[in-house]
Amino acid sequence: MRGIELRDARVHYGPLEALHGVTLAAPAAALTVLLGRNGAGRTTALRALAGTVALSSGAVVRDGRDITRRPAHERAAKGVCFVPDHLAVFASLTVAENLGLSYPAGDFSRALDAYPELRPLLPRRAGTLSGGEQRMLALTRALLPSAEVVLVDEPTQGMSPAVAARTYALLDGLDACVVLAEQRLPPALRDGARRTAVVHELRRGAVVFSGEAGELRPARTRRVPE
Numbered sequence: 543m544r545g546i547e548l549r550d551a552r553v554h555y556g557p558l559e560a561l562h563g564v565t566l567a568a569p570a571a572a573l574t575v576l577l578g579r580n581g582a583g584r585t586t587a588l589r590a591l592a593g594t595v596a597l598s599s600g601a602v603v604r605d606g607r608d609i610t611r612r613p614a615h616e617r618a619a620k621g622v623c624f625v626p627d628h629l630a631v632f633a634s635l636t637v638a639e640n641l642g643l644s645y646p647a648g649d650f651s652r653a654l655d656a657y658p659e660l661r662p663l664l665p666r667r668a669g670t671l672s673g674g675e676q677r678m679l680a681l682t683r684a685l686l687p688s689a690e691v692v693l694v695d696e697p698t699q700g701m702s703p704a705v706a707a708r709t710y711a712l713l714d715g716l717d718a719c720v721v722l723a724e725q726r727l728p729p730a731l732r733d734g735a736r737r738t739a740v741v742h743e744l745r746r747g748a749v750v751f752s753g754e755a756g757e758l759r760p761a762r763t764r765r766v767p768e
Contacts, residue, residue, distance in 0.1 A: 621690030633669030673700030
């Protein structure tokens with residue numbers, strides 16, 4: 543299968559097991575959502591795919607190849623783009639300097655076309671931006687042609703509804719395997735997505751549902767159960 547997946551993955555934080563043998567697949571042709579409330583394991587699963595947390599057992603497989611032992615920087619060099627929910631930008635650098643790290647040729651046009659709100663902020667230090675502005679800046683990395691697998695934790699956190707809708711459209715339109723971690727399924731991905739939305743719902747470190755977004759009960763799009 544082309545895409546990225548966890549196979550019987552277990553992750554420990556000290557004595558606590560955060561993932562209990564999780565198996566889930568993110569097909570390249572679909573847009574995948576890891577759904578769950580805080581503490582459900584969705585963020586840990588995303589980090590395991592990115593390589594920023596190590597598996598205690600199990601495997602991470604990309605395009606049929608085991609990449610479990612490859613560190614995060616090697617996965618990034620091979621096209622895995624990870625946008626965490628916190629500390630996703632270099633706060634002491636300006637917006638332009640942050641963009642320069644991703645776009646070393648100095649052509650920020652794709653990023654600024656996607657998020658024109660960033661244009662007047664180019665000389666500002668990233669740490670002075672609002673939460674939504676920092677999310678926009680962080681997400682510009684996902685627009686790079688080299689981003690073949692895009693992993694984003696709560697992509698629209700702090701954004702206005704209009705910018706959030708634009709962001710989901712951008713992510714849905716990427717020529718990449720896209721995996722998002724969300725507390726609830728955004729209506730834009732359930733009803734208006736260009737490609738199939740695959741959902742894996744996690745609860746207490748285990749997968750309790752896997753299927754297409756349309757198979758979810760409507761209540762699950764509003765509230766993730768205890």
